[in-house]
Amino acid sequence: MDRLYPTLADALADELFPEVDTLLRRGVHLDETDARRWHFLNAAEEHLAAFYARYGARLVRAAEGYAYLLPGESGALFARRHLAREDMLVGLVLALLRMDPHHLQRLWLLDEDTVLLALQNAVGRGALAEVLSGRKRAVDEETGNREIREAVGRALSRLARLGFIDRETRERVPCVRLRKALYRFAEPFRDGAGQLDAARLAARGVVMLGQDDADSGDDADDAA
Amino acid sequence: MSPPPASPPPAAAVSVPLRVQQAYASGFRLEVTPEDLAFLAGLALTGEIDATTEFDLATLMQVHRSVDEVVGALGGGGERAERAVGRLIEQRLLTRLDFGGIRHGGTYTLSALARALLEHALGPERLDRQSLAVVLGSVLAHLTEIEAAARHDADPAHWEAQVEAPLRLVVHELIGAIERRQHALDAEQRDTRQAIQALLDADWDSALERCGPLLNAAAGTLRELREAMFEQTSLLNERLEAIESAALAGGHAAVAARAAGLLLRLGTVAQWCQSRFERWGEYTRTVNEFIRTQVRFDRERSVAARLAEALRSYADAPWALVVNDAGQLLRLRPEAVDPAADAHAATLPDEAEGAPAHADAALDARHAALAAALDATLAGGGSVSLAGLLAASAADTPLDLRYALYARLFAHALARHPQAAHEPAAAPVALGARLQVEDLQLTPEAR
Numbered sequence: 001m002d003r004l005y006p007t008l009a010d011a012l013a014d015e016l017f018p019e020v021d022t023l024l025r026r027g028v029h030l031d032e033t034d035a036r037r038w039h040f041l042n043a044a045e046e047h048l049a050a051f052y053a054r055y056g057a058r059l060v061r062a063a064e065g066y067a068y069l070l071p072g073e074s075g076a077l078f079a080r081r082h083l084a085r086e087d088m089l090v091g092l093v094l095a096l097l098r099m100d101p102h103h104l105q106r107l108w109l110l111d112e113d114t115v116l117l118a119l120q121n122a123v124g125r126g127a128l129a130e131v132l133s134g135r136k137r138a139v140d141e142e143t144g145n146r147e148i149r150e151a152v153g154r155a156l157s158r159l160a161r162l163g164f165i166d167r168e169t170r171e172r173v174p175c176v177r178l179r180k181a182l183y184r185f186a187e188p189f190r191d192g193a194g195q196l197d198a199a200r201l202a203a204r205g206v207v208m209l210g211q212d213d214a215d216s217g218d219d220a221d222d223a224a
Numbered sequence: 225m226s227p228p229p230a231s232p233p234p235a236a237a238v239s240v241p242l243r244v245q246q247a248y249a250s251g252f253r254l255e256v257t258p259e260d261l262a263f264l265a266g267l268a269l270t271g272e273i274d275a276t277t278e279f280d281l282a283t284l285m286q287v288h289r290s291v292d293e294v295v296g297a298l299g300g301g302g303e304r305a306e307r308a309v310g311r312l313i314e315q316r317l318l319t320r321l322d323f324g325g326i327r328h329g330g331t332y333t334l335s336a337l338a339r340a341l342l343e344h345a346l347g348p349e350r351l352d353r354q355s356l357a358v359v360l361g362s363v364l365a366h367l368t369e370i371e372a373a374a375r376h377d378a379d380p381a382h383w384e385a386q387v388e389a390p391l392r393l394v395v396h397e398l399i400g401a402i403e404r405r406q407h408a409l410d411a412e413q414r415d416t417r418q419a420i421q422a423l424l425d426a427d428w429d430s431a432l433e434r435c436g437p438l439l440n441a442a443a444g445t446l447r448e449l450r451e452a453m454f455e456q457t458s459l460l461n462e463r464l465e466a467i468e469s470a471a472l473a474g475g476h477a478a479v480a481a482r483a484a485g486l487l488l489r490l491g492t493v494a495q496w497c498q499s500r501f502e503r504w505g506e507y508t509r510t511v512n513e514f515i516r517t518q519v520r521f522d523r524e525r526s527v528a529a530r531l532a533e534a535l536r537s538y539a540d541a542p543w544a545l546v547v548n549d550a551g552q553l554l555r556l557r558p559e560a561v562d563p564a565a566d567a568h569a570a571t572l573p574d575e576a577e578g579a580p581a582h583a584d585a586a587l588d589a590r591h592a593a594l595a596a597a598l599d600a601t602l603a604g605g606g607s608v609s610l611a612g613l614l615a616a617s618a619a620d621t622p623l624d625l626r627y628a629l630y631a632r633l634f635a636h637a638l639a640r641h642p643q644a645a646h647e648p649a650a651a652p653v654a655l656g657a658r659l660q661v662e663d664l665q666l667t668p669e670a671r
Contacts, residue, residue: 024548025548025550026548026549026550027547027548027549057548064517064521065513065517068547068548069548070546070548071546071547071548071549071550077550078548078549078550079548079549079550080546080547080548080549080550081546081547081549082544082545082546082547083544083545083547084544085538085542085544088538088542088543088544088545089535089538091545092531092534092535092538093535095531096528096531096532096535099518099521099522099527099528099531100528101421101424101425101514101518102421104421104424104510104511104514105417105421105507107506107507107510108510122532122535122536123535123536123538124536127539130539131538131539162547180517183517183521184545185531185545186521186522186527186528186531188534188543189527189530189531189534190521190522190527202543205546206545206546207543207544207545207546208543208544208545208546209542209543
């Protein structure tokens with residue numbers, strides 16, 4: 001039993017609960033960057049986990065130091081969605097960068113051009129343009145580059161809203177700070193051989209294999 | 225020795241020829257022999273050992289003899305030593321502190337020029353607790369004397385010799401010595417970070433063990449500097465503020481401004497100590513966290529390799545993370561929409577299956593008008609705000625119909641204009657007293 005919050009009622013009575021609860025329900029990933037909320041989450045974790053379990057959701061505390069609320073499988077009361085393709089591509093490359101010690105010197109602060117370049121190097125410009133714009137061929141190179149940049153920018157905004165990164169401007173240069181939650185993108189490849197683990201995680205509702213775009217981002221419209 | 229000229233005017237106000245003429249006309253020449261350099265190095269080290277920045281004449285003689293014993297080229301004898309001291313003063317390498325020979329024999333200190341020469345010849349001066357304490361102690365001693373001199377309501381010559389000149393020459397140079405050491409320490413820390421980077425590149429398993437001492441040594445130095453600065457800052461500030469007040473009261477605006485400037489520089493030094501300590505702490509935490517996480521997560525670095533491969537083949541084998549999405553009560557559409565691929569999902573019921581059972585003629589008519597306006601605006605190259613369009617055209621519509629209209633217009637926009645750039649608004653927009661919607665900004669599709 002936690003000393004700060006002996007009962008669930010004590011945890012719910014804390015003024016931080018509404019904020020943390022709202023963020024978790026929106027799919028936001030929390031970590032120590034947000035010290036007050038993180039400390040509350042840690043202190044009340046046992047009660048909150050039991051609380052959300054009643055909604056069929058799981059409060060996940062990753063060993064890398066971040067937490068999020070995972071919607072349960074069928075029968076859960078919370079709405080759920082999966083990330084769009086461009087968010088996945090950008091998230092995957094950000095996870096790669098977060099695992100590279102070269103970016104440690106600047107405390108995981110990268111300018112957005114570095115992200116774009118890493119993405120192009122990893123995926124290939126043609127494939128990237130196809131995935132991000134939905135067209136086999138760009139009308140012209142300038143338009144293609146602009147579409148890629150805009151799509152990456154929108155993906156970064158959405159990933160920031162979910163707590164995977166922070167966006168900031170340093171000396172007028174748009175930058176991203178990579179947060180621990182990016183390790184979620186590497187989770188399927190942690191043990192075994194990649195997609196095998198993704199399949200295991202898919203069975204647990206952590207990821208979705210393939211991308212049924214008609215269903216993109218919305219698995220339960222009617223749940224609150 | 226003549227004092228250095230007052231602060232020069234801004235560079236833009238001086239022409240190159242004028243600046244060159246000024247430099248030539250100053251007549252300053254620098255001839256430093258290896259013997260002079262050895263003498264200066266001996267004085268600097270003596271100051272470090274004795275924890276002082278000042279030397280009386282007897283000390284200068286003693287150091288000269290000691291250096292001569294080592295180098296064997298200075299030529300012994302008090303007369304030669306005095307000539308050496310005179311030469312260093314002429315070349316502005318030694319500064320006499322007692323301005324006008326108040327004390328018998330004089331008191332001397334190494335000038336900024338001498339310290340810069342030594343740094344160039346021997347490497348940068350170290351900034352550690354001991355060296356900082358010595359310099360700060362010396363600054364405090366001088367400021368105490370200057371403050372006492374400033375309390376005398378004396379003539380301008382007294383202020384120039386006993387207050388302004390020591391502030392301008394001695395204190396200015398001593399604080400400059402701290403600032404030079406700061407640059408050296410910054411460079412040292414850059415080297416440490418690069419060494420840690422090399423260790424992390426080489427071997428994660430032993431990185432924590434080997435990085436630890438490097439990180440701790442730098443953190444220890446910064447902690448000591450911060451403490452040394454903290455101990456002295458308030459005393460130094462008190463002295464400078466007292467000098468500033470006395471100068472203002474006596475109508476010596478230039479002295480007051482100089483004291484204020486030194487206060488600012490000391491504040492900057494203190495801030496530097498604090499910020500470097502905090503930043504190094506953050507860097508240490510980040511390194512330790514990375515090592516712990518990465519060694520645990522990906523000891524063989526195979527996860528990163530598989531992740532890179534998955535990224536390359538993503539288009540062929542896509543997958544997606546699932547996230548909770550239960551907090552968006554006001555949103556009619558999720559954020560993660562792929563407009564192009566979502567076209568089928570957004571197909572209107574009346575387009576696919578005939579008119580919906582609940583439709584009525586008024587709603588259909590309004591919807592058709594709004595949809596036509598939307599199509600025409602986009603076709604004409606304009607941008608459309610869905611909420612704006614509805615607010616302008618359907619203000620008189622009952623709230624429930626307005627809600628239904630917005631939903632149908634939203635679906636129409638996604639279905640008919642999948643290639644348009646869709647930007648969800650940052651905040652909900654009010655469409656009535658009890659209705660808020662997430663606005664959608666559409667800009668024409670690229671062709």
